[in-house]
Amino acid sequence: MISSDKVNGTAVYSRSGEHVGTIDHLTIDKATGKVAYAVMGFGGFLGIGEDHHPIPWAKLSYDTSRGGYVTDITSEQLEGAPERRDDWHRDRDWEARTHDYYGVPNYWV
Amino acid sequence: MISSDKVNGTAVYSRSGEHVGTIDHLTIDKATGKVAYAVMGFGGFLGIGEDHHPIPWAKLSYDTSRGGYVTDITSEQLEGAPERRDDWHRDRDWEARTHDYYGVPNYWV
Numbered sequence: 001m002i003s004s005d006k007v008n009g010t011a012v013y014s015r016s017g018e019h020v021g022t023i024d025h026l027t028i029d030k031a032t033g034k035v036a037y038a039v040m041g042f043g044g045f046l047g048i049g050e051d052h053h054p055i056p057w058a059k060l061s062y063d064t065s066r067g068g069y070v071t072d073i074t075s076e077q078l079e080g081a082p083e084r085r086d087d088w089h090r091d092r093d094w095e096a097r098t099h100d101y102y103g104v105p106n107y108w109v
Numbered sequence: 110m111i112s113s114d115k116v117n118g119t120a121v122y123s124r125s126g127e128h129v130g131t132i133d134h135l136t137i138d139k140a141t142g143k144v145a146y147a148v149m150g151f152g153g154f155l156g157i158g159e160d161h162h163p164i165p166w167a168k169l170s171y172d173t174s175r176g177g178y179v180t181d182i183t184s185e186q187l188e189g190a191p192e193r194r195d196d197w198h199r200d201r202d203w204e205a206r207t208h209d210y211y212g213v214p215n216y217w218v
Contacts (some may be wrong), residue, residue, distance in 0.1 A: 001145060001198040004113045004135035026113035026137075028144055033166050033216065035142045036110060057142050089110040107142065 002062070011068035012040060012060065023069065024052055027089055034107045037089075038069075042078065053078060054088065058104035073102065111171070120177035121149060121169065132178065133161055136198060143216045146198075147178075151187065162187060163197065167213035182211065 004026065012021045021042040029036045037054035060069040082097045099106045113135065121130045130151040138145045146163035169178040191206045208215045 002137040002139055004137060005117055005133075007137075008114055024114075028111040028113060028116075028135075030111055030171065033144045035137055035144070062139065 007038075011066075012038075013063070013066055013068055013070050014074075015070060015072050017066075020071070020073075020075075026057070027054065029107060032108060036095075036107050042075075053081070054084070054098075056099055056102055056104050057107065058099075059102055077102070116147075120175075121147075122172070122175055122177055122179050123183075124179060124181050126175075129180070129182075129184075135166070136163065138216060141217060145204075145216050151184075162190070163193070163207075165208055165211055165213050166216065167208075168211055186211070 007023055008025050010023045011019055012023060014020050021040045024039045024041050026035050027037045027039065028034065035057040038057055038060055039052055039054050042051050042053065055071065055073060059071050059073055061071075062068075063070045080101075082094055082101055084094055084098075085091060088094050095108075096106060116132055117134050119132045120128055121132060123129050130149045133148045133150050135144050136146045136148065137143070144166040147166055147169055148161055148163050151160050151162065164180065164182060168180050168182055170180075171177075172179045189210075191203055191210055193203055193207075194200060197203050204217075205215060
């Protein structure tokens with residue numbers, strides 16, 4: 001079991017152990033009670049110019065030895081991900097394309 | 110979609126509109142990615158003597174007009190709930206009895 005107050009600010013690593021970003025917050029689907037996305041911060045300096053991207057929760061796994069999450073998402077994948085609008089969290093079409101793009105099942109089925 | 114950073118500290122009301130408590134944090138089941146419990150604070154004063162209780166997530170619904178959650182759990186129900194140990198979040202037997210007690214489906218099925 002994960003505590004929501006221990007998730008925000010948690011580091012995310014690549015498979016090779018490189019620090020790639022930090023979890024800013026999770027979004028939870030009201031209908032299913034499932035975690036849908038980890039909104040992650042990548043790069044930036046002191047929060048200036050930091051990019052936030054929603055990553056399907058299924059793309060993250062917890063690594064107890066590192067005390068953080070591991071993902072196999074690459075920066076190239078991230079740059080090529082479906083573009084989103086401000087209302088991406090209500091855009092089922094974008095959601096479907098994003099889950100398809102990352103090769104993980106939709107959280108809502 | 111709910112943002113995890115907007116949940117902690119959110120008020121919980123009874124059906125009749127009485128303020129009954131506050132959400133401290135959520136716990137998320139790693140295996141299913143589902144929110145399992147809202148750990149709620151009830152009563153207390155300035156945090157002294159405040160009781161925290163895990164409430165099955167299915168017992169809460171969001172009320173946009175109030176800007177908080179609503180539950181039909183009563184204080185009598187809360188007092189009569191199955192007793193828990195410190196490792197309640199790993200105690201599937203306690204979890205099953207608790208969901209049964211509150212009359213909601215187990216989150217893990």
